[in-house]
Amino acid sequence: MSELVIKDLHVTVTTDDGVKEILKGVDLTISSGQTHAIMGPNGSGKSTLAYAVAGHPKYEIASGTVTLDGQDILDMSVDERAKAGLFLAMQYPVEIPGVSVSNFLRTSITALRGEAPKLREWIKEMNGAMKEIGMDPTFSERNVNEGFSGGEKKRHEILQLELMKPKIAILDETDSGLDVDALRIVSEGINRTVAKNNTGVLLITHYTRILRYVKPDKVSVFVDGKVVATGGQELAEELETNGYVKFSKATVGA
Amino acid sequence: MTAALQEKEILFKSVDARPDRFASSNPDDFAIPNGREEDWRYTPLKRIGNLHSDAVATQDINYEIVVAQGVISKVLTREEVKTKFLATDRIGARTQALWAKALVIEIPKELETKDLTWIKIDLKPGVQFGHIIINAKNFSNSTVVLEQTGTGFAGINCEIIAEPGSNLDFINVCDLDRKGVLVSEHQFVIDKDANVRSLVVQLGGDILRYNPRAKFSGNHGAVELLGVYLATQGQYFENRVFVDHNMKDCKSNVLYRGGAQGKDSHIVWVGDVMIRKIATGTNTYEMNRNLLLDSGARADSVPNLEIETGQVEKAGHASVTGRLDDDQLFYLMSRGIDEPTARQLVIEGFFSGIFGEFTHPDLKEKLNQRLNAAIERGHQ
Numbered sequence: 030m031s032e033l034v035i036k037d038l039h040v041t042v043t044t045d046d047g048v049k050e051i052l053k054g055v056d057l058t059i060s061s062g063q064t065h066a067i068m069g070p071n072g073s074g075k076s077t078l079a080y081a082v083a084g085h086p087k088y089e090i091a092s093g094t095v096t097l098d099g100q101d102i103l104d105m106s107v108d109e110r111a112k113a114g115l116f117l118a119m120q121y122p123v124e125i126p127g128v129s130v131s132n133f134l135r136t137s138i139t140a141l142r143g144e145a146p147k148l149r150e151w152i153k154e155m156n157g158a159m160k161e162i163g164m165d166p167t168f169s170e171r172n173v174n175e176g177f178s179g180g181e182k183k184r185h186e187i188l189q190l191e192l193m194k195p196k197i198a199i200l201d202e203t204d205s206g207l208d209v210d211a212l213r214i215v216s217e218g219i220n221r222t223v224a225k226n227n228t229g230v231l232l233i234t235h236y237t238r239i240l241r242y243v244k245p246d247k248v249s250v251f252v253d254g255k256v257v258a259t260g261g262q263e264l265a266e267e268l269e270t271n272g273y274v275k276f277s278k279a280t281v282g283a
Numbered sequence: 284m285t286a287a288l289q290e291k292e293i294l295f296k297s298v299d300a301r302p303d304r305f306a307s308s309n310p311d312d313f314a315i316p317n318g319r320e321e322d323w324r325y326t327p328l329k330r331i332g333n334l335h336s337d338a339v340a341t342q343d344i345n346y347e348i349v350v351a352q353g354v355i356s357k358v359l360t361r362e363e364v365k366t367k368f369l370a371t372d373r374i375g376a377r378t379q380a381l382w383a384k385a386l387v388i389e390i391p392k393e394l395e396t397k398d399l400t401w402i403k404i405d406l407k408p409g410v411q412f413g414h415i416i417i418n419a420k421n422f423s424n425s426t427v428v429l430e431q432t433g434t435g436f437a438g439i440n441c442e443i444i445a446e447p448g449s450n451l452d453f454i455n456v457c458d459l460d461r462k463g464v465l466v467s468e469h470q471f472v473i474d475k476d477a478n479v480r481s482l483v484v485q486l487g488g489d490i491l492r493y494n495p496r497a498k499f500s501g502n503h504g505a506v507e508l509l510g511v512y513l514a515t516q517g518q519y520f521e522n523r524v525f526v527d528h529n530m531k532d533c534k535s536n537v538l539y540r541g542g543a544q545g546k547d548s549h550i551v552w553v554g555d556v557m558i559r560k561i562a563t564g565t566n567t568y569e570m571n572r573n574l575l576l577d578s579g580a581r582a583d584s585v586p587n588l589e590i591e592t593g594q595v596e597k598a599g600h601a602s603v604t605g606r607l608d609d610d611q612l613f614y615l616m617s618r619g620i621d622e623p624t625a626r627q628l629v630i631e632g633f634f635s636g637i638f639g640e641f642t643h644p645d646l647k648e649k650l651n652q653r654l655n656a657a658i659e660r661g662h663q
């Protein structure tokens with residue numbers, strides 16, 4: 030049983046116009062085997078939350094705490110957080126020219142598991158996972174995310190999720206840019222990971238569409254750098270009908 | 284052998300250096316550079332052991348050679364070699380005036396070999412000058428590797444003559460010890476239907492200055508000048524490339540990839556391509572791509588293309604200098620990969636494929652090993 034606990038998290042970025050506060054006191058708890066959906070309008074700070082927890086150097090923690098199973102992760106380097114069991118599927122996965130997917134995955138798995146996997150077993154494992162997520166095995170010889178379509182990048186992220194078996198996964202708009210078939214395949218990948226590895230999922234999304242395939246245990250509404258409401262599936266349905274207007278007004282008034 | 288050398292002499296009659304640039308074999312024709320000249324503005328003259336002013340040889344160069352079967356090699360004295368090599372700067376001319384023994388490699392007519400001809404020069408403390416002539420005779424097909432290691436201060440020039448229909452791969456590895464200084468001018472002369480692919484690999488040394496110049500002595504020749512260079516803390520690597528399209532329907536491809544990491548690492552690339560009025564049907568492309576790995580590293584990149592005829596087939600040039608991307612490092616590290624390994628992956632990725640064209644497996648393996656060793660040195 031694992032738990033990622035975010036308490037009163039304030040995060041800033043430094044821009045040409047000075048320091049800008051983006052997260053304004055976020056409280057969230059993600060537990061093993063649970064799926065917690067975060068829904069919010071564009072620009073509300075969802076990706077900032079994901080990056081800050083994963084440790085991207087652009088985002089500065091002004092105050093607050095983030096712990097994984099009681100351990101402070103804000104003190105850890107990015108790779109240490111991953112080794113502690115945290116995974117981030119990025120909204121915009123990064124291209125790495127000249128580095129093949131297979132080299133990348135093997136290096137990563139070796140780091141995470143603390144030893145190089147046996148070659149034959151590893152190839153079997155990788156090819157099996159690629160098949161399940163609908164990626165042609167030839168992708169293993171392509172450069173990381175280079176020339177991948179939007180959908181292929183997202184499949185590649187979920188492929189990594191399945192191979193890396195994290196305790197807690199943050200999935201940042203994994204659903205955006207996917208057609209219905211791809212959305213279904215990617216969702217099945219997420220559901221498999223939760224079922225097999227008991228991973229706790231923070232599912233960041235802008236639309237309710239993915240929630241037809243990945244059933245959240247909790248739904249939170251995220252507006253202007255913080256959580257403004259939390260409930261069950263019905264909250265998502267309300268957002269589907271009425272949009273974020275009500276919540277945005279609430280924060281303007283606050 | 285003498286017959287071959289005579290022929291070479293004839294070949295060189297048609298060869299002058301760049302007309303808008305003075306060329307001579309007499310050092311006194313060049314003023315001692317002070318560092319303000321366009322040609323010398325980047326080079327740290329204080330660190331080159333007076334190669335540019337008055338350093339004299341303290342020893343001869345020792346050429347170690349393994350030749351492919353059928354390839355002829357000789358070490359000859361000044362009296363035995365008559366070369367009309369004209370240098371384009373003072374160090375080139377001083378090297379030309381001061382070498383005592385030259386290495387002459389001849390790839391006989393129609394000899395086709397997959398075996399490598401390997402020249403190794405291990406430089407010694409002190410000052411040394413050398414001269415190499417590589418003559419690929421008609422319709423020969425072979426690969427020559429020049430590997431330079433060691434320390435000290437050295438000027439080494441090279442003439443590469445590709446006769447009609449010949450194919451020559453020439454790999455020039457500069458991997459000196461941390462204090463080594465090497466300044467070289469290489470002149471390529473490509474005859475009708477000849478095809479030269481050259482690659483310079485600069486990985487080790489205090490200062491490396493490489494000045495390759497290519498021109499044609501017949502139509503339909505092709506030359507590729509490729510380069511890989513990686514300077515770490517305090518190292519200075521410079522490449523000044525010149526391709527002179529002085530014949531019709533010739534092709535040139537100049538691709539240099541450079542990296543710099545660490546305080547006061549500095550890489551310089553100046554690429555000049557000249558397409559003369561007579562050179563219709565020219566196809567040329569030059570590209571320099573640099574990767575700076577931290578804020579202490581510096582790159583200068585100056586591509587120039589001068590076209591005197593309207594009838595070119597293709598002419599392009601480009602230069603891109605990028606910095607190691609935070610997002611790339613973050614992506615890799617978020618997958619559990621530690622920072623040094625992540626940096627290494629990105630750098631290896633940046634340089635990957637540049638050796639791909641050279642299909643000799645032993646060679647590729649050796650070059651990759653040297654490159655990876657240089658990348659690792661950069662992390663220490």
Ligand SMILES: Nc1ncnc2c1ncn2[C@@H]1O[C@H](COP(=O)(O)OP(=O)(O)O)[C@@H](O)[C@H]1O
Nearest residue numbers: 042044051070071072073074075076077078087
């Ligand atoms: N690196 C950055 N530099 C400057 N501003 C940023 C940066 N990252 C995010 N922001 C700003 O923070 C706000 C929230 O962005 P983001 O977290 O991407 O929102 P979301 O993912 O909810 O769309 C936006 O106004 C965005 O412009």
Ligand SMILES: [Mg+2]
Nearest residue numbers: 075076120202
């Ligand atoms: Mg976002």
